[in-house]
Amino acid sequence: MQITILQAILLGLFCFLVSTGMFPLGWLSMNIMSKPLIHCLIIGMIMGDMKNAMIIGCVIQAAYIGQMSIGGVATLPKINIALWFALPLTLVSGGDAAECLTIALAFAAVQNILDTVGNLVKVGFLHRQDALIEKGKIKQAWWFPAAGHIWTMVSCLVIVPVFCLAGSAVISSIVSALPPQINAITSTFTGLLPAIGFMILMVTLIHSPFQWIYFLFGFVLAAALGWDTISITVVGCVIAYLIFQFTPDKKMAAAGVEEDDD
Amino acid sequence: MTQNTERLQALKSDKKFVNKAFWAYNWSIPMNFTRERMLGCSMVSMLARVADEIYPEDVEKQKELCRNHEVFFNTQQGLGAVIYGIVLGMEVERAHDDTITNELIQSIKQALAGPLAGLGDSLIQALITPILISIAIGLSTEGSILGALFLFAAYTVINAILCLTLFKTGYKYGIIGAETLVSSNMKERVIPAFEALGITVIGGVLAGIMNVKTGLVASFGQTSINIQTDVLDAFFPKILTLVICFIVYYLVKEKKWSATKIMLWMIPVAIIGYMTTILA
Numbered sequence: 001m002q003i004t005i006l007q008a009i010l011l012g013l014f015c016f017l018v019s020t021g022m023f024p025l026g027w028l029s030m031n032i033m034s035k036p037l038i039h040c041l042i043i044g045m046i047m048g049d050m051k052n053a054m055i056i057g058c059v060i061q062a063a064y065i066g067q068m069s070i071g072g073v074a075t076l077p078k079i080n081i082a083l084w085f086a087l088p089l090t091l092v093s094g095g096d097a098a099e100c101l102t103i104a105l106a107f108a109a110v111q112n113i114l115d116t117v118g119n120l121v122k123v124g125f126l127h128r129q130d131a132l133i134e135k136g137k138i139k140q141a142w143w144f145p146a147a148g149h150i151w152t153m154v155s156c157l158v159i160v161p162v163f164c165l166a167g168s169a170v171i172s173s174i175v176s177a178l179p180p181q182i183n184a185i186t187s188t189f190t191g192l193l194p195a196i197g198f199m200i201l202m203v204t205l206i207h208s209p210f211q212w213i214y215f216l217f218g219f220v221l222a223a224a225l226g227w228d229t230i231s232i233t234v235v236g237c238v239i240a241y242l243i244f245q246f247t248p249d250k251k252m253a254a255a256g257v258e259e260d261d262d
Numbered sequence: 263m264t265q266n267t268e269r270l271q272a273l274k275s276d277k278k279f280v281n282k283a284f285w286a287y288n289w290s291i292p293m294n295f296t297r298e299r300m301l302g303c304s305m306v307s308m309l310a311r312v313a314d315e316i317y318p319e320d321v322e323k324q325k326e327l328c329r330n331h332e333v334f335f336n337t338q339q340g341l342g343a344v345i346y347g348i349v350l351g352m353e354v355e356r357a358h359d360d361t362i363t364n365e366l367i368q369s370i371k372q373a374l375a376g377p378l379a380g381l382g383d384s385l386i387q388a389l390i391t392p393i394l395i396s397i398a399i400g401l402s403t404e405g406s407i408l409g410a411l412f413l414f415a416a417y418t419v420i421n422a423i424l425c426l427t428l429f430k431t432g433y434k435y436g437i438i439g440a441e442t443l444v445s446s447n448m449k450e451r452v453i454p455a456f457e458a459l460g461i462t463v464i465g466g467v468l469a470g471i472m473n474v475k476t477g478l479v480a481s482f483g484q485t486s487i488n489i490q491t492d493v494l495d496a497f498f499p500k501i502l503t504l505v506i507c508f509i510v511y512y513l514v515k516e517k518k519w520s521a522t523k524i525m526l527w528m529i530p531v532a533i534i535g536y537m538t539t540i541l542a
Contacts, residue, residue, distance in 0.1 A: 022292045026288040027340075028288055030291065030292050032417040035413065037398060054402045054409070055405050061395060061399055065392050069387070072295060072336070123297075123521075123522075123525055127520070127521055127522040130329075133310070133328045138313050138324045141307070142310040143307070145294030145303050146293040189533075191473065192506060192532060193296070193298045194471050195472065196299075196510060196521050196524050196525060197298045197334030197521075199510040199511040201464065203515050204368055205369065205461055211461055214462045216465060218462035218463055218467075219468065219500070221466055222465070222469035223503070229376035229380055230376065232376070232466035233459070233466075236458070236460075236463050236466075237459060244448075244455040247450065247451040249448075
């Protein structure tokens with residue numbers, strides 16, 4: 001039994017829809033749609049083998065129960081796109097969850113690179129949104145960033161059907177052909193990016209050079225002392241309250257001056 | 263001006279307006295999440311969607327509204343609904359009263375983002391979701407479709423109730439808080455306090471997210487000194503991150519470089535930096 005071309009295309013299509021996070025209910029369903037069990041639900045429907053899809057899906061989901069996204073970074077290797085060719089190939093070969101996971105995890109390094117390129121593409125569309133706003137095209141600016149998913153579309157619609165039809169041997173040869181530095185360079189680049197977003201924010205907030213001392217304080221608490229964000233916020237509240245307490249109330253001071261004049 | 267104030271007062275209890283903004287928040291979150299601004303884009307999108315109701319006919323004000331939020335912002339998207347609501351409420355108030363400054367809104371936004379991220383991740387990602395998943399696995403382990411369907415339905419309903427309630431509560435209290443501030447005589451004391459809080463939290467979040475390291479190792483015959491661990495970390499932790507940030511700040515503020523230009527320059531810097539081990 002082979003994966004039919006129609007099935008391969010449907011798999012690519014639904015992989016894309018699910019990977020954008022916008023299907024079917026936007027944020028309301030975004031997190032849950034990214035869970036392996038739900039991927040397997042749809043894959044089972046397309047492949048016409050719900051029973052095995054669910055059995056394998058439960059095993060994989062149990063392994064991935066600890067998967068979280070902290071600050072946009074996943075805690076376990078991402079298999080979201082890989083599942084869409086790994087599971088169908090496993091279903092037609094009659095394999096088990098272990099075989100499915102092996103194929104999916106082998107793809108993880110490539111997934112990393114795809115994600116970084118995708119991030120770059122999305123940043124391009126993000127800046128284009130800024131440009132649209134400058135031009136006054138506010139209505140268009142609202143939905144425009146969604147077009148950044150074009151990379152998701154290209155990668156899902158190409159990779160999933162091709163790998164489904166090509167088979168697992170092709171997948172391993174492609175993965176082993178990648179030079180190892182690419183991953184490291186993309187990590188370095190991605191590590192520099194947040195500086196842009198943060199500093200644009202600081203340009204808005206800082207109107208006196210002395211305010212940098214608060215920034216350095218928060219920075220030191222996290223970098224040198226290793227504090228978590230909530231603790232830093234608590235200390236920040238203390239500082240804020242002290243400032244509030246010790247800033248003279250101008251109206252009362254003015255009233256005091258008036259009384260003195262009498 | 264009175265007509266504008268009346269219109270904005272009506273907006274404060276306009277359910278259609280809040281619903282429109284809520285759905286804008288909902289659809290904007292998955293649109294464009296990048297390392298550069300994370301959820302910052304979705305905040306801009308939500309405000310762009312309702313900008314012409316806050317500032318009808320005034321394109322310059324609409325532009326300013328959106329431009330103000332083109333900054334880094336990250337939180338847990340579900341509990342974070344309260345922040346979107348608060349920002350919306352405060353922007354509506356700011357539309358007719360200058361006391362509410364953009365700096366105040368940004369500070370409150372950033373100060374709330376951190377704790378809600380921690381709370382949201384612990385509550386939703388680490389607690390509620392695994393519980394639902396365990397139930398679902400129990401139902402589907404023999405091949406039944408029930409578990410997966412249950413997982414989707416239960417999560418979506420819980421999430422929907424949570425987010426809608428938080429968004430509307432945030433909007434209501436954003437307005438109440440802003441009105442209280444405007445009518446009180448504490449503004450000059452409250453605003454610098456909030457700004458200090460916001461800036462402190464930003465410093466902390468940035469240090470948590472970024473970690474620029476060097477791979478340089480100085481070798482003298484037998485001994486080698488790892489510049490990062492032996493020299494820089496001993497001097498001041500994450501000092502390279504600070505240096506990069508100050509460089510970027512200078513480029514944005516003094517040289518007026520656009521975000522795109524800085525990003526494009528970062529590509530060769532990352533490549534050459536890595537190949538020469540200056541950056542690791």
